[in-house]
Structures are given as C-alpha cells and as structure tokens.
Amino acid sequence: xxxxxxxxxxxxxxxxxxxxxxxxxxxxxxxxxxxxxxxxxxxxxxxxxxxxxxxxxxxxxxxxxxxxxxx
Amino acid sequence: xxxxxxxxxxxxxxxxxxxxxxxxxxxxxxxxxxxxxxxxxxxxxxxxxxxxxxxxxxxxxxxxxxxxxxxxxxxxxxxxxxxxxxxxxxxxxxxxxxxxxxxxxxxxxxxxxxxxxxxxxxxxxxxxxxxxxxxxxxxxxxxxxxxxxxxxxxxxx
Numbered sequence: 728x729x730x731x732x733x734x735x736x737x738x739x740x741x742x743x744x745x746x747x748x749x750x751x752x753x754x755x756x757x758x759x760x761x762x763x764x765x766x767x768x769x770x771x772x773x774x775x776x777x778x779x780x781x782x783x784x785x786x787x788x789x790x791x792x793x794x795x796x797x798x
Numbered sequence: 799x800x801x802x803x804x805x806x807x808x809x810x811x812x813x814x815x816x817x818x819x820x821x822x823x824x825x826x827x828x829x830x831x832x833x834x835x836x837x838x839x840x841x842x843x844x845x846x847x848x849x850x851x852x853x854x855x856x857x858x859x860x861x862x863x864x865x866x867x868x869x870x871x872x873x874x875x876x877x878x879x880x881x882x883x884x885x886x887x888x889x890x891x892x893x894x895x896x897x898x899x900x901x902x903x904x905x906x907x908x909x910x911x912x913x914x915x916x917x918x919x920x921x922x923x924x925x926x927x928x929x930x931x932x933x934x935x936x937x938x939x940x941x942x943x944x945x946x947x948x949x950x951x952x953x954x955x
Contacts, residue, residue: 746953770935784951
C-alpha cells in the first residue's frame with residue numbers, strides 16, 4: 728500500500744481528499760493512504776505525489792508551465 | 799717710214815725669249831700654284847662635305863637613337879604604371895574583401911550576441927512575470943476562491 732501525498736494551500740475536506748485519491752488512481756495508478764500537506768504558495772489546486780511521480784494541478788504549477796512554454 | 803727687218807726679227811726673237819722665260823719662270827709656277835691651291839680647296843671642300851655628311855648621319859643616328867630610347871622609356875614607364883595600377887587595384891580589392899569579411903564577422907557576432915542577450919532577457923522577463931503572477935495571485939486569491947478553484951479542478955479530473 729502506497730502513500731499518496733496531496734499538497735494544497737488549505738486543509739482539504741474528506742470529500743476533496745477522496746477526489747484527489749481517485750485522481751491518483753486514475754492518473755498515476757496508485758492507491759493508498761492519503762496525506763495532506765499545506766503549502767500556501769500553490770495558490771489554488773493541488774499537487775499529488777506518489778511513488779516518486781508527481782501530478783501538479785496547482786495554479787503555481789500552471790503559471791510555471793506557462794512560463795516554460797514562453798521561453 | 800721704213801721697216802727694218804732686222805729690228806723686227808730682233809723684236810720677235812726678244813719677244814720669244816721673254817715669252818719663254820716668263821712661261822718658264824712665272825706662268826708655270828703660278829699656274830701650278832693656282833692648280834695646287836684649287837686642288838687643295840677642292841679636297842678641303844670634299845672633306846668638308848664628307849664631314850658634313852658624317853655629322854648629318856651622326857645627327858640622324860643621334861635623333862634616331864634618342865627617339866628609340868624615348869620610345870623604350872615611355873614603354874617602360876607605361877609598363878611600370880600598368881604594373882603599379884594592377885598592384886594597387888589588387889591591394890584595394892584585397893583590403894575591400896578583408897574589410898567586408900571583417901564587417902560580416904562583426905555583424906554576425908553582434909547578431910549572435912544580440913540573440914543571446916534577447917533570449918536571456920526574455921527568460922528573465924518570463925521568470926519575473928511568473929514570479930509577479932504568483933505573488934499577485936497569492937495576494938489576490940482568497941481562501942474561498944482557492945477552495946472553489948481547487949474543487950473545480952478536482953471535479954474536472
């Protein structure tokens with residue numbers, strides 16, 4: 728059983744964590760215990776890390792990707 | 799008046815003797831002297847003519863040689879001028895080509911430097927824009943808005 732780390736800018740509700748778990752299964756193919764870590768710099772959205780893989784669904788990540796696309 | 803035959807005879811003999819003497823002692827030497835002198839004059843004239851001819855020929859030769867030398871000198875000058883012009887043209891062409899290459903190289907370097915600077919500047923601008931956007935959003939987005947956005951993202955995925 729893997730551990731899924733969900734980083735967000737505020738403490739997620741159980742239903743939001745459950746949604747994050749579904750996304751982890753669907754996108755990363757991982758199930759397991761979900762840990763919620765706070766990081767205000769994400770602004771909005773979440774970052775899901777499991778099995779050394781990362782799924783960035785945050786506003787910060789989106790801005791970073793936009794910046795990378797521009798250079 | 800009576801003619802004395804003896805006197806006439808005597809006068810004739812006398813004339814003949816005087817004539818012979820004059821002829822022998824005066825006419826012949828004078829004639830010879832005159833002939834010699836004329837001969838000398840003729841020889842001198844012939845020599846003078848010959849000398850004049852020699853001088854004339856020498857003058858002609860001198861003029862001819864001078865003209866030939868002048869012509870050769872002109873040809874040498876023309877050749878030297880043409881060579882000098884050719885060398886100068888070659889030098890100018892070389893200098894032009896070198897200057898052109900140098901200008902192209904400088905331009906290329908400048909273009910390359912400009913492109914590098916532009917790229918670096920663009921990267922810095924984007925980096926700054928990203929940082930600014932993050933900071934602005936962090937300040938602008940409220941907790942409620944962040945929750946709303948997060949819910950939407952989770953629902954969408």
